[in-house]
Amino acid sequence: MEADARRHDTRGIVDPSGLLNRVRFRRHEPAAPMRRYVEWYWLIDWDLPEPYASHVVPHPAVNLTFQWDGADEAGAEPYAEVTGVALGLYTRKLTGRGRVCGVKFRPGGFRPYAPGAPVSRWTGVALPAQEVFPQATGEVAHAIVTPADDRARVAALDTFLLSLPCTPDPQADLATTLVQHIRTDRTVRRVGDFAQTRGLSVRALQRLFSTYVGVSPKWVVLRYRIHEALNQAATHTDINWAALAADLGYADQAHLIRDFTRTVGVPPATYAQGVH
Known part of the structure; x- marks a missing residue:
């Protein structure tokens, strides 16, 4: 029951009903080996007749996202980003059609995957994921973002994270x-x-x-x-x-x-x- 409640928790989302009326937002648990480090996978799809600005008061967590956005999925290049803890309000403008497959690391959970620097190095920063994880290629982003169903996207996220070196700490x-x-x-x-x-x-x-x-x-x-x-x-x-x-x-x-x-x-x- 507690896990289910957290799955539907909207804390941090500014005007949650406004966002959820415009996008499909889901959370899924990662495979068991990653649950020590990853709180949720979060998936968002949208198809909007007009632009919408979403606002979030971020959690103290690093996120890894695989995404595409644009009017035409076939012509959009999927890409991957690492986003450190945002100190202020995080705003994302959503236009046309798009999709995000995100990994929300637990506070403390990102460091075992990137032990070479303090997590404060990424605070307030969004950067191409390949700068942190060279394995996060465009081909990998494509494999994660393009499946039509959630189960396949979650499986692709599991496969990617399981392939990364991780140093328990x-x-x-x-x-x-x-x-x-x-x-x-x-x-x-x-x-x-x-x-x-x-x-x-x-x-x-x-x-x-x-x-x-x-x-x-x-x-x-x-x-x-x-x-x-x-x-x-x-x-x-x-x-x-x-x-x-x-x-x-x-x-x-x-x-x-x-x-x-x-x-x-x-x-x-x-x-x-x-x-x-």
């Missing part, structure tokens, strides 16, 4: 565990207190997150607060913002409004009114 597993703790436990509010409960110094925790997650622990705490505020705004019509701010660990409502507005671009009440 206990520190990567620790980073994944710590981020998941922050994600699910609203009582985690201060980095110093969290580090102490885990037997780490604040400096050691910050180094771990920089190397394996790509962003600071404080950033992760704040990002999951915004995700929850977005979710509440999209699913409830009568929100006590002061109570929500306190529940999320903000000193007051003004701090929530400031963080939300800086991240999403509009105040939370304005956003909630718009999505409803």
